[in-house]
Amino acid sequence: MSPLPPSTTLPPPGARNRWVQRLPFLSLALFLGAIAALVWLTREYDADEQRTTLLNDVLWMEQNLRFQLDRNEIHLQQLGAELFAGTSLSPQTEASLAHLLNPERGLVQILWLAPDGRLAGALPPRPAEAAGGNRAPTPATFELARSVGRPVYGPAYPATGNAHHFEVHVPLWSDESLLGVVVGVYSLSDLVVRELPWWFSERYRVAVLDADGREIAAKSKVAPLSPRLAYSMSFDPPGHGLTLQITAYKSETRWIPLLLGASIVLLGGIIVWSVVQLRRQLSRRQQAETALRTESAFRKAMEDSMRTGMRARDLDGRLTYVNSAFCRMTGFAAEELIGLKPPMPYWDPERLEQTFEVHREIMAGESTAEGTEVRLRRKNGEALDVLVFEAPLIDAHGRHAGWMGSVLDITEQKRAREQARQQEERLQQSSRLITMGEMASTLAHELNQPLAAITSYNSGCINRLQGDELDPAELLDIHQRIARQARRAGEIIRRVHDFVRRAEPRREVLDLNAVIRDAVGLIEADARKRRVSILADLAPALPPVAVDAVMIEQIVVNLVRNAIDSMRDTPASRRRVEIATAGDDRFVTVTVADRGSGIADEISARLFEPFFTTKPEGMGMGLNICRSIAELHHGRLGFAARPDGGTLFTLSLPVDLDSA
Numbered sequence: 287m288s289p290l291p292p293s294t295t296l297p298p299p300g301a302r303n304r305w306v307q308r309l310p311f312l313s314l315a316l317f318l319g320a321i322a323a324l325v326w327l328t329r330e331y332d333a334d335e336q337r338t339t340l341l342n343d344v345l346w347m348e349q350n351l352r353f354q355l356d357r358n359e360i361h362l363q364q365l366g367a368e369l370f371a372g373t374s375l376s377p378q379t380e381a382s383l384a385h386l387l388n389p390e391r392g393l394v395q396i397l398w399l400a401p402d403g404r405l406a407g408a409l410p411p412r413p414a415e416a417a418g419g420n421r422a423p424t425p426a427t428f429e430l431a432r433s434v435g436r437p438v439y440g441p442a443y444p445a446t447g448n449a450h451h452f453e454v455h456v457p458l459w460s461d462e463s464l465l466g467v468v469v470g471v472y473s474l475s476d477l478v479v480r481e482l483p484w485w486f487s488e489r490y491r492v493a494v495l496d497a498d499g500r501e502i503a504a505k506s507k508v509a510p511l512s513p514r515l516a517y518s519m520s521f522d523p524p525g526h527g528l529t530l531q532i533t534a535y536k537s538e539t540r541w542i543p544l545l546l547g548a549s550i551v552l553l554g555g556i557i558v559w560s561v562v563q564l565r566r567q568l569s570r571r572q573q574a575e576t577a578l579r580t581e582s583a584f585r586k587a588m589e590d591s592m593r594t595g596m597r598a599r600d601l602d603g604r605l606t607y608v609n610s611a612f613c614r615m616t617g618f619a620a621e622e623l624i625g626l627k628p629p630m631p632y633w634d635p636e637r638l639e640q641t642f643e644v645h646r647e648i649m650a651g652e653s654t655a656e657g658t659e660v661r662l663r664r665k666n667g668e669a670l671d672v673l674v675f676e677a678p679l680i681d682a683h684g685r686h687a688g689w690m691g692s693v694l695d696i697t698e699q700k701r702a703r704e705q706a707r708q709q710e711e712r713l714q715q716s717s718r719l720i721t722m723g724e725m726a727s728t729l730a731h732e733l734n735q736p737l738a739a740i741t742s743y744n745s746g747c748i749n750r751l752q753g754d755e756l757d758p759a760e761l762l763d764i765h766q767r768i769a770r771q772a773r774r775a776g777e778i779i780r781r782v783h784d785f786v787r788r789a790e791p792r793r794e795v796l797d798l799n800a801v802i803r804d805a806v807g808l809i810e811a812d813a814r815k816r817r818v819s820i821l822a823d824l825a826p827a828l829p830p831v832a833v834d835a836v837m838i839e840q841i842v843v844n845l846v847r848n849a850i851d852s853m854r855d856t857p858a859s860r861r862r863v864e865i866a867t868a869g870d871d872r873f874v875t876v877t878v879a880d881r882g883s884g885i886a887d888e889i890s891a892r893l894f895e896p897f898f899t900t901k902p903e904g905m906g907m908g909l910n911i912c913r914s915i916a917e918l919h920h921g922r923l924g925f926a927a928r929p930d931g932g933t934l935f936t937l938s939l940p941v942d943l944d945s946a
Contacts, residue, residue: 497527852882
């Protein structure tokens with residue numbers, strides 16, 4: 287496992303990071319704004335170009351119309367002299383008039399008036415005048431032209447065919463007087479339609495508006511589609527409120543700028559979509575980083591609070607991870623341990639071989655679920671007892687990548703267990719001393735008998751040696767008796783010494799019947815004194831058991847003494863303690879039965895509690911110590927009521943199968 291290094295704890299996003307995150311969006315907004323401004327400026331530039339073109343074309347049209355009207359005035363003046371000559375028109379003059387009346391020049395009729403305003407002639411003639419199709423020249427215009435002596439244009443007026451005409455009065459002077467006025471009648475429609483070239487008509491719609499804004503002539507009947515590109519100007523001459531309105535048609539679609547703009551919009555949309563997706567991914571990544579930081583902080587806090595050391599090793603036994611508890615336990619820093627291979631610096635130098643063997647077992651996957659106890663050394667040299675639990679380390683791909691171990695410091699627990707064991711041992715010795723103190727007078731009496739017998743036999747020998755009657759056979763028998771009594775006394779002293787001596791527990795395979803007989807030998811004198819008989823029914827062939835003889839003697843003596851004490855109120859004929867042994871393939875049992883008053887139910891629940899006793903002089907530790915001794919030998923101590931009165935204690939000890 288690869289631990290999360292401290293560097294993975296990312297700092298929280300600050301103001302600088304927030305600006306860095308917003309910078310792409312600001313750049314994108316500026317980019318799109320610049321693109322939009324570029325497109326708008328391009329369109330405005332195109333519109334200005336079109337408007338400039340419109341103005342140039344309008345100026346050209348105005349100049350062209352004025353040039354045409356001026357040229358017609360000149361031609362009318364030139365023809366006036368011949369018109370008022372009083373003779374018939376020459377073919378050349380008629381040709382010139384016909385040329386003037388060409389529809390492309392706008393004139394539809396030419397009149398020549400006498401100085402008094404009377405019609406002197408007209409071309410074409412005016413047969414429709416009677417029908418009201420044409421009207422007489424405007425007198426006001428005639429008078430004005432005659433008075434100012436130069437050409438004057440008259441107002442527009444409706445004519446036949448839904449047309450509008452206007453006149454130009456060209457006075458013609460001789461050296462002495464007015465010869466007459468030549469009137470040219472223009473058709474607004476012909477002037478506008480025929481005078482302008484075709485290319486102008488394709489680009490613009492030209493209309494003539496009267497003083498009231500009504501359209502009285504137009505180049506085209508198609509309505510203009512681009513009112514933004516329109517221009518109006520006064521139509522002077524002829525003036526009188528006429529206005530020329532020129533409006534551009536919708537220009538030809540410029541596909542390249544349009545496609546360029548569409549491409550920019552499409553790319554801008556793609557960029558916006560990409561940035562939005564990137565922002566979402568970035569947001570998810572930030573959420574994942576936040577969750578990772580939270581999880582890392584949680585794991586770090588959990589690891590720091592653990593009292594169990596954790597370590598990880600790869601398949602070669604190299605340390606890849608240690609937690610803070612393991613570092614505190616061994617005294618080494620993580621930097622001093624990561625990457626090391628066995629032997630580790632925290633191994634006990636005095637137990638390198640044993641530790642290596644444990645390491646090989648762990649690497650081979652032979653560690654037990656109960657853990658392995660190992661002695662280590664801290665960095666300062668102190669001994670450290672630990673319990674190691676190992677488990678396979680599986681990586682994210684499901685492969686066995688090493689071993690993960692949890693290490694428990696059991697130094698204090700072991701020290702406490704050792705102190706408890708020593709305390710238990712001292713308590714057992716104290717219990718035995720108390721028992722022996724209670725039996726001291728009885729044992730003294732028991733010892734007094736062989737000593738008195740020895741003294742008596744010794745006096746008898748002395749008497750025989752001082753007398754004359756010396757029988758060697760009799761002396762031999764007396765000394766043999768002395769020797770038996772001495773052995774008896776010595777055996778009693780040995781039993782007392784063995785019983786009260788303080789020694790380390792020593793379990794060995796023994797004959798349990800012999801142990802019981804020794805225990806009975808210690809207590810039988812007290813039993814006789816209290817008129818209690820002890821009956822031993824020992825099985826002849828018990829399986830071997832591995833026990834500490836002194837401890838088992840202590841149990842038997844304690845149980846027999848309790849049995850004797852329980853029969854204080856029992857008739858003397860029934861005061862009997864029965865000891866029996868039995869065995870099978872698994873357990874050997876020792877039973878101690880009495881005929882006492884039994885154990886009440888309220889007492890039975892607390893019988894093995896420490897310092898609980900029913901005897902005024904008791905300490906309440908006897909049965910508790912007996913049960914502890916039985917459990918130390920992996921056995922059990924229990925009791926039950928006898929059907930016909932009394933109590934039956936049972937001690938079960940496991941058979942030593944290795945010696946069976």
